[in-house]
Amino acid sequence: MKQRNLLFLIFKRRTVRLFKPKKVPLRVIKKLIDSARCAPSAANLQFLEYLVIDNQKLREKIFPYTRWGGYVYPKRVPPPENRPSLYIILLINKEKSKKPDLRDIGAAAENILLSLLCFGLGGCWIASIDRRMIRKILNIPKKYIIDSLIAVGIPAEFPLLENRDSVRYWLDKQERLHVPKRPLEKIFHYNTIK
């Protein structure tokens, strides 16, 4: 892949919270996890593991324990017909690291979020979850810390990036989501910092 194509995907990626109901093939799911597997890892300890849930009954059981789109609540809580096709649960295997460096998780999750675009998919990384209930429903052993999950599916919304020094994403009159990002000149310090 040419470098400019990767940059194109980085700028194109937006969090998606409304999906079209369609199954994602296992071969694609495996590629997503494989992209996370290759992410940088502090001391290369590789403590992350991934539990993928695409079984309909389990998806229905997990959904109530996920929180969506706080700034536009409840408009981006997906209704049953727009729910994700699968969840990737990010697990820390405590046996692999005594003091897991959480920066590993950011790197792995971003690999997944970008890889989704190569398959026409979108996703929402969700850290606001009820870990106790998700552990119970999925019978996740104690040796794993449940970090967060990534909800995945075919996008049914196409949010827009806005150059704006703000944190709150918003919906316009057509219910399209706009996501502000601080302008480059506000975050870029060159040789000196004021």
Ligand SMILES: Cc1cc2nc3c(=O)[nH]c(=O)nc-3n(C[C@H](O)[C@H](O)[C@H](O)COP(=O)(O)O)c2cc1C
């Ligand atoms: C660590 C982390 C946790 C997040 N948790 C949630 C969440 O619990 N629920 C949600 O709807 N979005 C969640 N998001 C998505 C953010 O709201 C989203 O990334 C942000 O609004 C910027 O939008 P963008 O991803 O399109 O750039 C999370 C993102 C990150 C990085």
